[in-house]
Amino acid sequence: MKINAFVAHDAAKPLVSSQIALRPLQPQDVKIDILYCGVCHSDLHMARNEWAVSRYPLVPGHEIVGRVRETGAAVTNFKIGDVVGVGVMVDSCRECHFCQQQEEQYCEAGFTATYNGIDKHTGDSTWGGYAQNVVVDQHFVVSVPQNLPLAGVAPLLCAGVTVWSPLRHFKVQAGDKVGVVGLGGLGHMAVKLASAMGAEVTLFTTSPEKGADARRLGASRVVVSRDADQMAAAQTSLDFIIDCVSAPHDLDPYLATLKTNGRLVLVGIPEQPHQAPDVTPMVFRRLSISGSSIGSIKETQEMLDFCGEHNITADIELIAGEAVEDAFARMLKGDVKYRFVIDMAATRW
Numbered sequence: 001m002k003i004n005a006f007v008a009h010d011a012a013k014p015l016v017s018s019q020i021a022l023r024p025l026q027p028q029d030v031k032i033d034i035l036y037c038g039v040c041h042s043d044l045h046m047a048r049n050e051w052a053v054s055r056y057p058l059v060p061g062h063e064i065v066g067r068v069r070e071t072g073a074a075v076t077n078f079k080i081g082d083v084v085g086v087g088v089m090v091d092s093c094r095e096c097h098f099c100q101q102q103e104e105q106y107c108e109a110g111f112t113a114t115y116n117g118i119d120k121h122t123g124d125s126t127w128g129g130y131a132q133n134v135v136v137d138q139h140f141v142v143s144v145p146q147n148l149p150l151a152g153v154a155p156l157l158c159a160g161v162t163v164w165s166p167l168r169h170f171k172v173q174a175g176d177k178v179g180v181v182g183l184g185g186l187g188h189m190a191v192k193l194a195s196a197m198g199a200e201v202t203l204f205t206t207s208p209e210k211g212a213d214a215r216r217l218g219a220s221r222v223v224v225s226r227d228a229d230q231m232a233a234a235q236t237s238l239d240f241i242i243d244c245v246s247a248p249h250d251l252d253p254y255l256a257t258l259k260t261n262g263r264l265v266l267v268g269i270p271e272q273p274h275q276a277p278d279v280t281p282m283v284f285r286r287l288s289i290s291g292s293s294i295g296s297i298k299e300t301q302e303m304l305d306f307c308g309e310h311n312i313t314a315d316i317e318l319i320a321g322e323a324v325e326d327a328f329a330r331m332l333k334g335d336v337k338y339r340f341v342i343d344m345a346a347t348r349w
Helices: 041-047 150-157 159-169 185-196 208-217 228-233 279-284 297-310 321-332
Strands: 002-007 016-021 029-039 064-071 083-086 089-091 133-137 177-181 200-205 221-224 238-243 258-266 288-291 316-319 339-343
Touching (some): 029 150, 029 321, 041 321, 064 133, 083 150, 089 133, 150 159, 150 185, 150 297, 150 339, 159 185, 159 297, 177 185, 185 200, 185 208, 185 297, 200 208, 221 228, 321 339
Parallel strands (some): 177 200, 177 238, 200 221, 238 258, 258 288
Antiparallel strands (some): 002 016, 029 064, 029 133, 029 339, 064 083
C-alpha cells in the first residue's frame, strides 16, 4: 500500500513529500493512522547523514502517536480505534539475555530502529513517523493514557523515556537531590519527571535567562554553570545528575557537585568525546559515571502511565509537515521550547 510521507532522498537536499510503500500486515502487526510525530534532533542528524549511517530514501520520525486502523490476525494487545504510541524501536532479536529480561534497547543483536533500520520481513529500510501511517509489531506498541493531550505525548516516546529510564533504573525517589544538565528536549522532561517523583531538582544551564522557565517546569534551584561562585556553592549537594547535553564538555565541575556515592548519568551523545574526568574525587568519594540509552518497551509504558497519573506532557510547538525544514533550521539555533511536533491533520501532502 502506498502512503504519503516526508522523505529524505539525499543528505544535501531537503525532505520532500513523496509516496512510500508500507509492508503487508503480518499477523502480529498493527497499522496505525499517525496523528502526531515529534521532531527529534536525531532526525536532523539522520536526514543529513551526519552519523554516516543513513540509507536513502529515508523517512524520519520515532516519536509517534496515532490511532489503530487495522490489526493482524494474531494481535491481542490492541483493537481498532485504540490510541497508541511508537518510539525508537520496532523490533529486536527477542532471544538474547537483554530481550528476555525486557531490556530490548540493549539487544545484543541490535534493536531494529523505527526508521533506517532493516525490516526483517522485507529486507528493506523501516519507515518512520513523518508519514500518514506506520505498521509495527504489537510488542513494540504502547498504550497512551486517555487524559493527556496527544500532541504533547509524542515527544515522551523518545525524550521522555530516555530520561525516565535512568531515573527509574538508579532508583531516584522522593527527597533525593537531582541535578539536570541542560534545558532542551531531554532536559525539560528530566526536570518534569524528577520533580514529579518528589526529587528536589537543580538545573545547570549556561543561559541565565532559562532560570524562570526551569522553575516553571519544576526545578527548585538554577545554577549557571559558567558562574564559578554558583558552581562552588553547589558542591557536594546532589545525589544524582542526569546530563542531557550532546556537546562535549568538562564533566569535573558536575562531579564536584555530587555527594559521596553520587552518580552522573550521561544520556547525550557528543560528536566528539568528553575529556577524561579526574579520577581522584571519584576514588575518594566513590563517585560513578554511567550512560543510559532510551528505554525498554516496559519502561516506556510505565513512563506513559506515570505521565497520565501526573498530567505530564512535553512542552511543544505544533507544525505542519511541510514546515519540517524550517523546524530543523530553528533547532540548530536552539529556537524551540522544547520540541516541535508535526500535526498530520494540518499537513498538506
